[in-house]
Each structure stands twice: as C-alpha cells, then as structure tokens.
Amino acid sequence: MNIAVTGASGQLGRLAIDVLTARTGPAGIVALARTPDKVADLGIETRAFDYEQAETLAAALKGVDTLILISSSEIGQRVRQHRNVIDAAKAATVKRILYTSLLHADTSVVSLAAEHRETEADLKASGVDFTILRNGWYTENYTSSIHSALQSGVFIGSAGQGKLASATRKDFAEALAIVAMSDGPASKVYELAGDDAWTLSDLAAEISRQTGRTIPYRDLPAADYAAALVTAGLPEGLADAIAGWDVAASQGGLFDDGKQLSKLIGRPTTPLAQAVAHALQ
Template structure:
C-alpha cells in the first residue's frame, strides 16, 4: 500500500510523513520544493514535486498511490479550486481512499475559515473515490505568539468570551491522520477531531501560567479590538480579521468538540495545552 501526503513540507504534512515513517511506511511526500524535505527523502520518503495549481504534476505525483491525505491549502480564495485539482487527480489515479483535513462541523460552521472547507467537502461528496473527513479543531500551536507575549506581560488577550476550544497538539492530529491512512474501515467516515480538554480563555491563561511558572490572566476583548491588537502585533489585515473572527466564533462554541474521536483514534490521551505552550517560552522562564 502506497500512502501520499500533500503539502508535505508544511508543519502538519511533515509531521504526518514522520508518523508514517515511524510506522514503517515509505510514504510519498508531495511538495512544491523538494529541497525543503531533503531530510525526509534521506529517511526513506518518496519525494514528488507538484503544486495544487498544476493538474499534470498532480497526476504524476499520485501515480501508483493507494491512499492520499489532502492537507488543506493556505491561499484564501483559491483553496476550493486547488483542492478540486487534487481530488480530480486522485480520481484519475483511482486511489482507494482520499482523506481531507477540514474543520469541525464544516457543513454548518459560520467561521470565515470554514467556508472553503465546506466548499471542498461539497466537491468530495460527489467524488468517485472513497473519502474520509478529518475535521480538525484548533492546534495549540496557533497560540504560540500569544503565549510568549502573555508570559512576559501577564495577560492573554482574546475575544472568545465564555466559549471553549477543544485544541490539541499538531502532532496529535498528524498521528491520527497517519493511523487513518494506514488503517481499515474509515471510508465514508466523518471524524470531528479535538483534544480531550475544552478550554475557556481563563483556562488557556492558566495553561500559559503553568508552562511559564508565572501569573497570567485572560482579558477578553471585542472582536474588532482583538483584530486591532493582532494588527499591532504584526499580523496583516486579512490574518488579523480571520483570527479575530475565529476567536469570536469560539465564543459561540464552534471549535468545541466532544466526540472523543481524536483520543479514540490515537488510543491515548491528547497532549495538554501547557505541554505545547512550553515550547514557545525561553528555557529560563520555565519552572524547574
């Protein structure tokens, strides 16, 4: 069985390839720039070059592939077209399973981030290949910059009001994807994936405090004010607006996942937020 991972040089894709290698597989790593995954090639990955915008290259990259993980792209406004290119190439290749990294409750989720996931899922619904949806909730790593700032300032800002977010480590989602890609009985399934703990803003601040060994409190802002704070921190207008929208939608419960699917697939507890947050803090600031 040959398993392919798209966007294999990205943060999630690389972790999926590493999980597959650790499981004894020889995965196909599909990337735009093979130089970025020379280390994975040295460890046994079959590196093939293709972009989401190049159907011919995708056909070549998926030749002989049995199962493929389509990792959602990051070019807002172009993602449905790009994802469709991969789906059609998978159909032409006759793959036995196509997995897609989506977002919780994509069919009804009102987050700005969800729109192109919903559109991609609609394309998948009529695809001629068996599919499985991996609807990933938030990555704890998404808070990396905020964690470092909060540890210094003592304040973690957000706009999630009293909402909860079921985050997990990126490596948790990657391992789950690798297990689905190499397992059986996943065709047609929709997995709502999130961590074991659903955290409020105050809980997130407490996790930062635990990681940093310092007092940190949560301060809730209006969505527009939070977007302004993100811009002041260096984010571009679009990224700030999207992240502020996501935080506000967390306040509506749209990234709270109670299915337990992630832990069931992993067969272990998911990684606590404080464990992930610690990697974003200077070693000298950590508790002994």
C-alpha cells in the same frame, strides 16, 4: 500500499510522515511538496506537487493508493486548489483520499468552514473513496502567542469564555497516519478534537502557574483585538480573520466532547499544561 502526503513541507504534513515512517518504514511513503528540496531530509520518495499546476498533478500521483490531502493554507483559493487535486487523483486512479477538514464543517460558524464544505461536496461527487477528518483547532494556534503575552504582561483575545477543545498538531497527525494505514469504511467522517476543553482564561492561568508570573486574560471586542494584531505586525485581513475565529470560539464553534480523536490514537490527547510547557522551552 503507497501513501502520498500533500503539503509535506508543512508542519502537519511533516508530522504525519514521521508517524507513517516510524510505523511502516520509508518504503511506500511519498512526500508531495511544491518545492521537493524542502522535504529531501525526510528520507523518502519526494515528488513536485503544486496545487496550482493542475496539469502536472495526475502524473505526480502515479502508483499512489491512498492520498492524504492536507488542506491548502491559501484561504480563498482552497476550493479550486483542492478540486485540482481531487480531479488528478481520480485521473490517476487513486483508491482513497483522506482530507483534513474543519471540526463540524457542515454546521460551523467559523469562517473557514465554507471552503471546507465545498471540498467535502467535491469529494462526495468524485466517485473516489474518501475519509474526512474534521480537525479542531491546534493548541499551537494559541500557545504560539505565549511569548508575546509574557512580553506585554497580558494574554489578549476575543473568545470570551468560549470552550476550545483543541489538540496539538502531533495528535492530529497521528490520527491522520493511523487512518491512512487502516482499511476503514469508505465515506467516513471523523469529528476530531481534544479531550479537555479550556478557555483563554484557563490558558492565561496555566501560563501564570508555570512562569510564576501573573498573566491575566483580557477579553477585547473583535475590532480592538484585530487592531492590536495589526499593531503587532499582522496583515489587516489576517488580523480580522483571527479575531473572527475567536468570536466563533465564543459561540461554541471550536468545542466538541465526542473524544473521537483520543479513541483513534489510543491515548489521551495532549493536555494544555504539556503544550504550554513545550511552548515555554
């Protein structure tokens, strides 16, 4: 069975390929990337694959049985880009598509959900067997801010006491690889999230515990948080989006307690304390 991974030069794609090759060896694993040179170090077959170059995609999928479609990072362009890939997969007679969607995309208040809902609908209409992995938030989305918090002495956000059932990219990548290697039922939808939900106050307390410093969590109105992110150097549109995602988290948009992820990977998801320790290295 040949398995191809889109976005292979990205963080999730690389991790998924690492799991696949560790479990099956390099034969039959194909890395698809806009710039193949960026994935040459993976030691597997590479092919050029640019979501925007629709006319080239079907040829790049020749001989592929299972396609892992990692959602595009270009917010606002995703629906069209994903549609290009789905159409190409159908033309290349790919047998199954795995798609990385968003936790509870069908009902989520997170702004990213709308594009995922459209891609899910396109998959269902394509006639190609599919599996949808609705991924929750990456723990790294927050632990990447730890060093900034240590510099400023405070961890800021707009998530209130909203519970975040996050998991690490490695956890999600392992699930992706396991599903790709399995002969699971068609049209399956997984809701994937971490075992233990936490708040930003919990995160700040864990940072404090591990560093021996007092790093409180300061909850800000979304506009103030976005302004702080702009001051830190983020583009205004991205800053507004991040603040909005925190607000969605405060409304329960990033919570799930079904533990489907740990059941898939056969182990507990990575604890927050371990993720914080890794970020502090």
